[in-house]
Amino acid sequence: MAERVQGATEVQLRPQDLQRPQRIHIVGAGGAAMSGLATILATMGHVVTGSDRSDSAVVARLRRQGIPVVVGHDHPDLTGAELVAASSAVPRSNAELVEADRLRIPVVRRAQVLAALCGLRRTVAVAGTKGKTTTTAMVVHILEQAGDRPSFLVGGELRGIGGVDGGARWVAGSQWMVVEADESDGTFLRLPVEAAVVTNIEEDHLDFYGSMDALRGAFDTFTSGASRIRVVGIDTPASAALAERVGDVTTYGTSPGAAVRVGEIRTERDRSSFVLQPGSGSPPVPVLLAVPGVHNARNATGAIAVTTRLGIPVRTAVAALGSYRPVGRRFEWRGEGAGIAFIDDYAHVPSAVTAAIATARAGGWDRIVAVFQPHLFSRTLALGPGIGAALAAADLVVVTDVYASREQPVAGVDGRIVADAARLARPDIEVHYEADRHRLAGAVRPLLRPGDLCLTIGAGDITTLADELLTEETVAGDAVAGDAVAGEAVAGGAPDGPAE
Numbered sequence: 267m268a269e270r271v272q273g274a275t276e277v278q279l280r281p282q283d284l285q286r287p288q289r290i291h292i293v294g295a296g297g298a299a300m301s302g303l304a305t306i307l308a309t310m311g312h313v314v315t316g317s318d319r320s321d322s323a324v325v326a327r328l329r330r331q332g333i334p335v336v337v338g339h340d341h342p343d344l345t346g347a348e349l350v351a352a353s354s355a356v357p358r359s360n361a362e363l364v365e366a367d368r369l370r371i372p373v374v375r376r377a378q379v380l381a382a383l384c385g386l387r388r389t390v391a392v393a394g395t396k397g398k399t400t401t402t403a404m405v406v407h408i409l410e411q412a413g414d415r416p417s418f419l420v421g422g423e424l425r426g427i428g429g430v431d432g433g434a435r436w437v438a439g440s441q442w443m444v445v446e447a448d449e450s451d452g453t454f455l456r457l458p459v460e461a462a463v464v465t466n467i468e469e470d471h472l473d474f475y476g477s478m479d480a481l482r483g484a485f486d487t488f489t490s491g492a493s494r495i496r497v498v499g500i501d502t503p504a505s506a507a508l509a510e511r512v513g514d515v516t517t518y519g520t521s522p523g524a525a526v527r528v529g530e531i532r533t534e535r536d537r538s539s540f541v542l543q544p545g546s547g548s549p550p551v552p553v554l555l556a557v558p559g560v561h562n563a564r565n566a567t568g569a570i571a572v573t574t575r576l577g578i579p580v581r582t583a584v585a586a587l588g589s590y591r592p593v594g595r596r597f598e599w600r601g602e603g604a605g606i607a608f609i610d611d612y613a614h615v616p617s618a619v620t621a622a623i624a625t626a627r628a629g630g631w632d633r634i635v636a637v638f639q640p641h642l643f644s645r646t647l648a649l650g651p652g653i654g655a656a657l658a659a660a661d662l663v664v665v666t667d668v669y670a671s672r673e674q675p676v677a678g679v680d681g682r683i684v685a686d687a688a689r690l691a692r693p694d695i696e697v698h699y700e701a702d703r704h705r706l707a708g709a710v711r712p713l714l715r716p717g718d719l720c721l722t723i724g725a726g727d728i729t730t731l732a733d734e735l736l737t738e739e740t741v742a743g744d745a746v747a748g749d750a751v752a753g754e755a756v757a758g759g760a761p762d763g764p765a766e
Contacts, residue, residue: 277373277374278378279379283382284307284310284312284382284383287310287312288313289313289314289346290307290313290314290315290347291314291315291344291349291350291351291362292307292314292315292317293317293351293353293363294319294352294353294356295316295328296318296319296320296322296325296328296335298324299376299419299448300316300352300353301324301325301327301328302432302433303376303380303419304316304333305328305331305333305435306419306434306435307379308331308332309435309436315333315335315336315347316335316336317335317336317338317339317362318335319337319338319339320337330431331431339361339362341361342362342364342365344369344371347369347371348372349372349373349374350362350363350371350372350373351373351374351376351379352375353375353376354377354451355672376453377451377452377453377456377457380456381456381458383417383419384443384457384459387441387442388460389443389445389459389460389461390405390416390444390445390459390572390576391444391447391457391461391462391463391492392445392447392568392572393447393448393449393454393464394467394499394505395465395466395469395502395617396613396615396621397465397499397561397565397568398446398463399420399422399596400422400562400592401465401565401568401569402418402420402445402446403420403590404566404568404569404587405463406418406427406444407426407427407587408569408570408578408583408586408587409444410427410586411585411589412578412582412583414441414442415437415440416440416442417435417440417443417444418433418435418443418445419434419443419445419446420434420446420593421433421448422593422594422595422596423593423594423595424593424594425592425594426590426591447459449485449488450470450471451471455484455488458493459492460492460493460494461495461497461572461575462489462492462496462497463497463499463571464488464489464499464505465505465564465568466499466502466504466505467481467482467505468502468616468617469615469649470648470649472644473644473648482508485504486508486511486512489512496512497515497516497568497572497575498515498516499518499564499567501564502617516571516572518567518568518571519564519567520564525546526542526567526570527543528541528543528563528564529541529543533558533559533560533628534629535628535629535630536556536557536599537554537555538557538558538559538562539552539555540553540563540566541553542570544574551580551584553584554588556589557596558597559621559622559625559628560625561621566587566590569583569587570584595610595611596612597611597625598610598611600733601732603735603736603737605717605718606714606716606718606735607631607718607719608719608735609626609720609722610728610729610731611721613724614641614725617656619638619653619656619657619723620656622721623656623657623721624659626660626719626721627659632717633718633719635660635661635662635663635713635714635718635719635721636660636662636663636664637664637665637720637722637728637731638657638663638664638666638728639667639668639681639724639725639727639728640665640667640668640684640724641668641669641671641725641726642669642672643670643673643679644673646668646680646681646683646684647676650679650687651684654683654684654685654686654687654691655687655691657684657688658691658692660695660721661695662696662697662698662713664697664699664700664709664710664713665681665682665684665685665698665700666702666703667681667701667702667703668680668681669703669724669725669727669728671725681699681701682699682701685697685698698713703727706731707735711735714735720732720735
């Protein structure tokens with residue numbers, strides 16, 4: 267049994283506690299992280315049930331996996347549950363947690379469950395403001411192709427990993443656990459890791475940390491806490507400074523000072539290539555990816571840097587990445603109709619928006635029509651002006667209102683902050699603001715013309731806009747619409763928030 271905390275129902279969960287099958291109830295099971303934990307726990311032999319505030323494709327997927335999930339939290343039935351797990355975003359006032367208190371069922375948070383799982387494996391954890399989902403997925407893909415079938419938890423829909431439905435897998439007997447380490451609520455500080463990767467550090471999650479100094483300090487703690495391997499991308503000033511402070515790290519990036527360096531990057535509509543300099547004295551290696559974007563060249567370099575430290579030969583890692591396919595919602599092709607292409611991207615901070623538009627620009631479309639949905643009121647208040655300036659690199663911009671996810675509305679904070687910033691950054695650009703998400707498709711449709719790329723951007727339900735616009739009057743191309751993609755949008759609004 268997990269160790270009870272004095273005076274509280276919440277407990278400390280130890281790795282050995284998960285080695286005995288239990289009945290575990292997941293509150294907010296439709297969330298990106300919690301759904302993955304539900305999948306892993308069920309695979310381990312636990313009897314898992316769940317609840318979520320709304321039905322979704324992710325909930326449907328869990329049911330297909332044999333995990334019953336009910337909709338709503340107001341009428342809890344915890345019959346037989348031995349443990350209740352919830353994310354940090356679920357308040358103690360939640361009816362199911364109140365019922366767990368009444369029944370004296372131990373409650374654990376997401377970070378505790380993930381930490382206990384990591385304690386059962388040699389763990390590689392990837393953190394950073396952007397790029398961590400893709401970098402984590404690339405690490406998983408390299409290990410898989412090298413014959414080391416890793417267990418993993420990634421905040422996105424993986425493609426090309428045999429038999430995986432979603433972003434989580436538990437492999438009995440596997441030596442590795444690869445996790446996307448979430449810094450948004452400090453979860454990454456709880457994880458016992460052998461290898462830590464930091465892709466970059468930029469301003470975000472200040473609603474939790476309060477200041478950039480506190481955020482930088484958290485990344486210091488995460489990186490220095492790795493027991494053996496520390497890998498840091500140094501193409502942002504804050505992460506470069508982190509590498510200097512922590513020391514004993516393998517650095518990577520386009521920076522001339524990087525130990526593992528990427529150069530000669532070429533990016534096209536659906537692919538990219540670069541030359542990797544693996545380290546001092548090693549010959550350069552050409553790399554070809556079936557995903558576009560300078561940012562993906564950096565992500566691949568980070569994945570190669572850490573897996574080679576794990577013992578995978580450089581050329582094995584490079585060859586593996588040749589068959590890598592993008593994670594859902596990461597510059598994901600959604601279809602084509604009436605001569606208009608549709609791509610969806612999860613970007614929700616300024617630098618990621620810049621990267622998405624730059625990648626689109628390299629595709630050679632006549633116009634880039636960027637449709638953006640701000641995510642979180644706190645993030646819109648802090649980063650809205652920078653996001654608007656980044657959007658101004660498109661040819662036409664449409665902004666809708668804030669996707670609240672786990673937050674309550676904040677007076678005076680809405681999508682107009684972003685739209686106004688785009689107009690200010692580039693007065694000649696055409697910018698539209700449609701606050702009503704339900705009317706967004708009707709507002710965007712007349713703006714599109716053949717030769718355009720409609721690039722939907724954001725971490726909320728903006729992902730379904732492509733499906734709405736690919737109507738019966740258009741001819742859908744190789745759209746990757748459906749449960750796997752739409753589920754990520756719903757997951758972003760679930761209690762445990764997005765997989766950043």
